[in-house]
Amino acid sequence: MNYRLLSTLLGATLLSAGLTACSSPGDQSDGTVDGKKTVLDVWLMRDSVSAAFQKEFEAGFEKAHPGIDLKIQIQEWDGIGEKVTAALASNDAPDVIEVGNTQVAQYAQSGGLTDFTSRVAELGGSNWLKGLAEPGVYDGKQYGIPYYAANRVVVYRTDLFGKAGVDAGEIKTRDQWIAATKKLNKGGGQGIYLPGQNWYALSGFIWDEGGDLAVKAGGKWQGALDSPEALRAMDFYGRLQALGKGPKDSDEAEPPQAEVMAKGQVAQIISTPGGANVVVQSNPDLRGKLGFFPIPGKTAQAPGAVFTGGSDLVVPAVAAHQEQAFTFIKELTGDAWQKKLAAAMSYVPNKKTLAGAVSADPGTAAMAVGAANGHATPNTPQWAAVEAKNPVKEYMTAVLTGGNEEEAAAKASKTITTTLNSGS
Structure with a gap:
């Protein structure tokens, strides 16, 4: 589903929160090989993050994980379905892709996504919003990791x-x-x-x-x-x-x-x-x-x-850096960065337990109340x-x-x- 308009309407404010690293330098997932950093390619969608948030997240992530060189590319919603499908079928796919929450089944059906079922608990999945988590499941396996939500x-x-x-x-x-x-x-x-x-x-x-x-x-x-x-x-x-x-x-x-x-x-x-x-x-x-x-x-x-609109994060099965991709997802969907994303973009965080992060914004606070009873198609x-x-x-x-x-x-x-x- 195309959420460009939904995202645009929600608006954005400048990021003011400071950095809180979730991992420490030297983490085994940092990926330095023979003294060279692992280049992690990530596709995020237009209006998913502000320029200020992206800059601060990239700096914070690379400081916490010095073995990873994070490269975020902003993609347009128009035509993204065909582009993702082609990437999943190639040998040169990005390591992480943001997709609309209701698009996950479409991509998982081809067998082109990494299964994260065994790592749901590590990501705090018991508190995920239902309207983001359920569409991320296909044939009983969790392929999409909840990123952010928006609703009416x-x-x-x-x-x-x-x-x-x-x-x-x-x-x-x-x-x-x-x-x-x-x-x-x-x-x-x-x-x-x-x-x-x-x-x-x-x-x-x-x-x-x-x-x-x-x-x-x-x-x-x-x-x-x-x-x-x-x-x-x-x-x-x-x-x-x-x-x-x-x-x-x-x-x-x-x-x-x-x-x-x-x-x-x-x-x-x-x-x-x-x-x-x-x-x-x-x-x-x-x-x-x-x-x-x-x-x-x-x-x-x-x-x-x-109806819960929003995005999930997925990893192509052919992605070259699976563990580093998981590290990225764990950071961006973790509590610290979810709170900052909510403040920066007026989105609902991916967990019910984080609703208080948007209490100062009347519109987003009303969204968060409804999101607790969110569903997907x-x-x-x-x-x-x-x-x-x-x-x-x-x-x-x-x-x-x-x-x-x-x-x-x-x-x-x-x-x-x-x-x-x-x-x-």
């Missing part, structure tokens, strides 16, 4: 909430969210802008209900939009969507929902926190008037489930083909425009089933 929250107008007498801090459940949005609709306001095809939001509601987009049984995938759980989720989505004036036949990009919020009296959108920056850029008068809260859950005991290389057709969007529009919900769900599920099993 509710971005809201603090002035409109105040005018309506709504306290965002008290919205913990879906029912409370519906009640608050109804209040926000009074006086000519628009309680929420929610387009009809925001399938990421619908996915969260489906997971809250205990369902999924597709399930695997007996070695075969089965689309699950026609399950009772998914139907209940779509019913809630319809109720929420009806409280605004969002189009029923397009997603949040058509028109750009942040621009819609900037122009009128829209009180809420579901977006990454960086969406607030776009709102303010379009309408500077809204600076200081935007806030964030996690998408509410079905009950107050847990935040709403969210069905873990199969064929899911990309489902997104290309996107029967989920077609299903949502059909229901919202008065179509038979069960028939539309069955049709979409059948398409998902056929697509997911086409490569098996």
Whole structure:
């Protein structure tokens, strides 16, 4: 999945934290051979790190591991799939590659990635975010190591909430969210802008209900939009969507929902926190008037489930420096550097135990709460083909425009089933 836009929206701040080395000089993984340093080639993606973070990490890493000469190359998201596939099939692959979390299965299927299953505990895997860790697994083996996460929250107008007498801090459940949005609709306001095809939001509601987009049984995938759980989720989505004036036949990009919020009296959108920056850029008068809260859950005991976007780190099976690559991954995904990355880039760290690292940033803090209940799309290389057709969007529009919900769900599920099993 392409996360360039997601990453860009999240924004960046300058790195201010100091260096904390996780290993000491002379580590056996440093790789000096006959007095020569090991050159470690790493591909990181555009907007994954700031220039300041990259410079400080490279310096700190090489000081801690004097036998390694770290060479980080920044790659563009456009066309990266073909480039990674070619690298994995070559004899000259980089040692470490950053990939979108939902891309891991695609690359692991070919047998081109190193299996880290036996080293998960060493990397603190028991605390990894589920939405990053699970997509990194293929056929029961851990190939992708969680790097950073990002997800959607509710971005809201603090002035409109105040005018309506709504306290965002008290919205913990879906029912409370519906009640608050109804209040926000009074006086000519628009309680929420929610387009009809925001399938990421619908996915969260489906997971809250205990369902999924597709399930695997007996070695075969089965689309699950026609399950009772998914139907209940779509019913809630319809109720929420009806409280605004969002189009029923397009997603949040058509028109750009942040621009819609900037122009009128829209009180809420579901977006990454960086969406607030776009709102303010379009309408500077809204600076200081935007806030964030996690998408509410079905009950107050847990935040709403969210789709976890972000990246994992993988090592090509043909990479020449396997142990040094593991050392790099252990450093960058370790607690010390994860805290610094979160501060520098406004990302959610890869472990649930590190959520406090972003407490000073309201948008990222709201993301971190939701990330604890994060999920990913069905873990199969064929899911990309489902997104290309996107029967989920077609299903949502059909229901919202008065179509038979069960028939539309069955049709979409059948398409998902056929697509997911086409490569098996």
